[in-house]
Amino acid sequence: MIKNFIISGSGGQGILSIGTVLANIFMLNDLFVSYCPCYGAEMRGGAVNCEINMSNEELLSLQNEKADYVIALNQTSLDKFINKVKKNGTIIVNSSLAKIEKTRNDIKYIFAPLTQEALKLGNIKIANSIALGILSKITDNFSIEKVKKAYEKILKNKTELIQKNIEAYLFGYNYLQERIQ
Amino acid sequence: MQIFSTPKSIKKDSSFSFCPGCDHGIAVKLVAQIIDEMNLQDKTIAIASSGCSVTLYNFLDVDCIESPHGRACAVATGVKRAHKANGKEMFVFTYQGDGDFASIGLSESLHSALRGENITAICINNTNYGMTGGQLGPTTVLGQITTTSPMGRNIEYHGFPIKTAEHVALCEGSAFSARVALYDIKNIINAKKQIKKAFECQLKGYGFSFVEILSNCPTNWKLSPLDSHKKIENELSKIYPIKVFKDITND
Amino acid sequence: MKEKTLLKGNIAIAKAALNCGCSCYFGYPITPQTEIGEYLSFEMQKNNLAYVCAESEIGAINMALGAASVGAKVMTSSSSCAVSLMQETLSYACSDELPIVLVNVMRAGPGQGYIFPSQGDYNQTTIGGGNGDYHIISLSPSSVQECVDMTYKAFYLAQKYKNPTILLVDGLLGQTAEPCILFDNPYKEIDNSSWALTGAKNRPSRKIHSLEPSQNKLNKHILNLKNKYDLIEKNETDYEKYMCDDAEIILTAFGSLARAVKAVVNSFREKGLKAGLFRPKTLYPFPYDALKKIASQAKAIIDIEMNLGQMLRDVKLGVLSDSKVYFIGKPTGNWLKKEEIIDSVENILKENYANI
Numbered sequence: 001m002i003k004n005f006i007i008s009g010s011g012g013q014g015i016l017s018i019g020t021v022l023a024n025i026f027m028l029n030d031l032f033v034s035y036c037p038c039y040g041a042e043m044r045g046g047a048v049n050c051e052i053n054m055s056n057e058e059l060l061s062l063q064n065e066k067a068d069y070v071i072a073l074n075q076t077s078l079d080k081f082i083n084k085v086k087k088n089g090t091i092i093v094n095s096s097l098a099k100i101e102k103t104r105n106d107i108k109y110i111f112a113p114l115t116q117e118a119l120k121l122g123n124i125k126i127a128n129s130i131a132l133g134i135l136s137k138i139t140d141n142f143s144i145e146k147v148k149k150a151y152e153k154i155l156k157n158k159t160e161l162i163q164k165n166i167e168a169y170l171f172g173y174n175y176l177q178e179r180i181q
Numbered sequence: 182m183q184i185f186s187t188p189k190s191i192k193k194d195s196s197f198s199f200c201p202g203c204d205h206g207i208a209v210k211l212v213a214q215i216i217d218e219m220n221l222q223d224k225t226i227a228i229a230s231s232g233c234s235v236t237l238y239n240f241l242d243v244d245c246i247e248s249p250h251g252r253a254c255a256v257a258t259g260v261k262r263a264h265k266a267n268g269k270e271m272f273v274f275t276y277q278g279d280g281d282f283a284s285i286g287l288s289e290s291l292h293s294a295l296r297g298e299n300i301t302a303i304c305i306n307n308t309n310y311g312m313t314g315g316q317l318g319p320t321t322v323l324g325q326i327t328t329t330s331p332m333g334r335n336i337e338y339h340g341f342p343i344k345t346a347e348h349v350a351l352c353e354g355s356a357f358s359a360r361v362a363l364y365d366i367k368n369i370i371n372a373k374k375q376i377k378k379a380f381e382c383q384l385k386g387y388g389f390s391f392v393e394i395l396s397n398c399p400t401n402w403k404l405s406p407l408d409s410h411k412k413i414e415n416e417l418s419k420i421y422p423i424k425v426f427k428d429i430t431n432d
Numbered sequence: 433m434k435e436k437t438l439l440k441g442n443i444a445i446a447k448a449a450l451n452c453g454c455s456c457y458f459g460y461p462i463t464p465q466t467e468i469g470e471y472l473s474f475e476m477q478k479n480n481l482a483y484v485c486a487e488s489e490i491g492a493i494n495m496a497l498g499a500a501s502v503g504a505k506v507m508t509s510s511s512s513c514a515v516s517l518m519q520e521t522l523s524y525a526c527s528d529e530l531p532i533v534l535v536n537v538m539r540a541g542p543g544q545g546y547i548f549p550s551q552g553d554y555n556q557t558t559i560g561g562g563n564g565d566y567h568i569i570s571l572s573p574s575s576v577q578e579c580v581d582m583t584y585k586a587f588y589l590a591q592k593y594k595n596p597t598i599l600l601v602d603g604l605l606g607q608t609a610e611p612c613i614l615f616d617n618p619y620k621e622i623d624n625s626s627w628a629l630t631g632a633k634n635r636p637s638r639k640i641h642s643l644e645p646s647q648n649k650l651n652k653h654i655l656n657l658k659n660k661y662d663l664i665e666k667n668e669t670d671y672e673k674y675m676c677d678d679a680e681i682i683l684t685a686f687g688s689l690a691r692a693v694k695a696v697v698n699s700f701r702e703k704g705l706k707a708g709l710f711r712p713k714t715l716y717p718f719p720y721d722a723l724k725k726i727a728s729q730a731k732a733i734i735d736i737e738m739n740l741g742q743m744l745r746d747v748k749l750g751v752l753s754d755s756k757v758y759f760i761g762k763p764t765g766n767w768l769k770k771e772e773i774i775d776s777v778e779n780i781l782k783e784n785y786a787n788i
Contacts, residue, residue, distance in 0.1 A: 020438065020609065027438050027611040035438065035609040060695035062608055062688055063767040153438070192637075223633035226502070229641070238639035244629040246501045247641035249524050252494035255486070259458065259498025259506070260629070262482035266455040267504065271631055289494065292487035 001056050003139065004064045007131075008049035008081050009073030009094070014128035017154055019050035022132060024150035025142055026052075032059040047076060069139065071131045073114065074098055092134055094127060110134060112175060118168065126168035133172020144170070188213035190222050192242045202406025204363045204396035205233055208305060209240055211373045212276070215380060216243065225272045226260050228253045230286075232278040233311045251286025253277050254293035257300040272383060274301040279393075280310045283345045284319040290349075297354025297388035301379045304345060304391070306360075307398035308417065315401025319343045322420050327401075342420075346393040350426035356387035359425040362395040362418055364410035375425065387429055395421050436611040441579045441601055442467040444612055445535055448583035449507050450475055452617035454533070456482040456506040458495035460514065463547045464603045465537035468509040493518040493534070500530035501640050503628025505587055509535035511603075512553050513544055516561060522596050523562025526657065527642035529627075531590035533583075535599045537606035540764035549603035550764040551687055554742035557600050558716045565654050567661045569597040569668065570715040572686045576610035582713075588619035593664055594627075600715060602687040602738070604767055665717040672711040675701060676726045679708030683777070684723070684735045684747050686712055688767070693736055695770045696777065707777075715743070723750035730756075731785060734777055737761040738768065758784075 023035035096115035231250035238245035253275035361372035379390035397409035486492035
């Protein structure tokens with residue numbers, strides 16, 4: 001079982017942070033994982049993205065053409081990565097900063113106003129963690145302890161910030177279910 | 182009666198391979214005498230460079246490494262810092278020509294001075310590339326004929342020479358910068374005094390110390406040793422003043 | 433057992449260097465290896481170790497030469513076009529017999545090229561741009577874990593053979609984070625008290641130099657170096673072979689690209705095609721003999737690289753017949769994907785081997 005992820009957005013949206021959190025979650029669950037931040041011409045300028053690959057056996061491909069799951073936190077990254085979603089794959093779109101528009105009918109779209117929801121939770125910077133929560137819900141059922149540990153690895157001893165992010169993550173995790181109900 | 186003898190820090194089985202009448206021999210002897218007087222022989226690591234100065238390790242009886250052309254100050258930085266990381270203060274100096282220090286190695290040299298690297302650099306300035314047969318170098322003076330400036334150095338065609346000691350003095354990290362000469366006894370005594378001061382600066386941890394030795398090159402200048410010294414006295418020392426440009430121990 | 437950490441290749445190298453006692457680092461920034469110097473700048477200053485933000489790569493490698501001459505464990509890191517600047521001193525260090533560890537995290541060339549990932553420095557590393565009869569030991573990691581293991585090994589081999597050692601890292605691997613374990617350094621310390629420049633106290637003075645005006649002495653010195661290189665070739669050649677024993681098609685690759693090639697081998701095996709992977713872990717010394725043995729029974733050898741065929745030359749030398757050696761590669765950019773490689777291999781087989 002191999003799964004590929006792309007997380008994308010603009011500088012300041014915490015793209016690389018939740019990328020590393022996700023990679024750490026996989027590692028803490030004893031899965032094989034690679035994490036590669038955007039690398040190349042995009043390094044300078046607004047766009048940021050990273051690629052995460054996960055497997056339950058030795059991971060052989062570090063760079064992949066397409067991903068099973070894509071998170072796009074703004075319009076630019078939606079435009080850039082929509083065609084990188086594999087057939088039957090899923091894209092999570094931040095509808096606060098991107099149009100609700102389905103240009104493909106062979107993939108699954110999840111639109112959520114992540115920035116607005118983050119503001120409601122009291123911190124615009126945790127939109128990324130809401131997205132990560134949604135992603136977790138539709139991919140794997142990881143124990144919250146390990147998620148917390150992954151956040152601690154990245155945010156070290158910023159206790160308050162960790163708490164806020166976990167809150168956002170859990171909000172995201174329950175987001176779809178609540179909407180469906 | 183004064184008995185002259187070979188300094189302890191000169192290898193017993195060696196003889197200088199410099200051209201007859203060349204100031205390199207005097208310079209190496211002065212360095213060896215100071216190493217003896219300051220009791221530095223077993224604490225010294227010398228950095229030889231490319232050019233006539235390269236064979237230093239054949240004469241000086243101290244640990245010595247030869248550096249690639251121009252890189253002596255960088256090698257010295259590595260030697261000094263590596264020992265320091267190991268908790269040891271060693272005495273580290275480079276012995277270079279003007280081509281090595283001020284042309285190919287100007288970047289390494291000036292950056293060591295700018296960092297205030299606690300090393301000493303001795304630069305023999307003989308206004309040409311001696312070992313390769315006397316070509317135009319960074320310090321070749323205006324009008325000087327060399328094998329690559331057959332009509333004399335010319336501002337429009339070749340550009341200006343560099344005044345090394347003055348440049349080093351301008352670096353905030355340098356503690357000491359002087360130009361000395363070896364054309365008579367008075368100057369030799371002064372040269373020894375200034376080299377000693379430069380060494381002391383390092384021992385006290387003051388930063389980069391530098392002595393430019395205005396030297397002759399009788400072979401390539403095609404002059405007798407005596408006439409070459411007269412040239413330094415009457416012409417070159419007017420262009421390259423014999424002077425201490427910076428000495429923070431005086432401030 | 434130490435716990436797993438998610439580390440970028442660059443950081444893993446820096447941590448491993450500190451772990452095995454590297455006390456000196458000199459460097460100049462260049463993407464994509466800058467994190468190594470950034471990480472060490474804090475750790476080394478904190479621990480009173482030697483760290484200089486050198487004025488240039490030329491300055492950096494020469495500081496490394498100086499530090500190596502006193503017996504310190506020294507490392508510098510750089511990338512491709514800037515490693516070009518270090519070639520002169522690498523040749524000196526070989527003649528001086530000084531242990532320097534140089535990490536080259538490759539970017540695309542020639543010239544300034546760009547920071548895209550590439551494997552374009554195979555020739556620079558194994559053949560080199562310095563003068564004279566010399567070799568530089570070269571290790572090629574394919575994962576972040578191997579970045580750790582091979583950093584330890586690079587220091588060990590450099591000290592053991594008193595020779596510069598290059599850790600040749602794909603730009604992609606330097607930037608990619610994977611879980612890895614920072615084991616303790618498994619190698620024994622090498623005693624360098626017989627040659628290091630520590631001051632001539634209670635012993636004769638020492639000189640380290642490459643200049644040698646005596647023809648006889650210079651010949652003898654170069655022949656001694658050659659004997660050492662023979663020994664390195666005999667003792668230190670290292671490679672990975674995967675499903676090679678019965679393979680009819682051998683795929684060769686180095687660095688992290690070899691992992692994608694391994695996935696290709698798995699795919700072919702599922703389809704019933706007997707494919708195998710041969711990956712040199714030491715680029716110098718190159719495992720010619722091992723490859724020759726494996727290749728003798730294979731019908732085709734296909735070399736795959738992120739360059740236009742640099743290791744290909746060594747592969748041909750190993751196989752000793754270019755009639756069955758083929759090449760797949762591209763100069764830079766996204767790593768060749770498993771699917772692209774499969775297509776290319778199948779095309780080669782279709783064109784040349786009707787019956788495979």
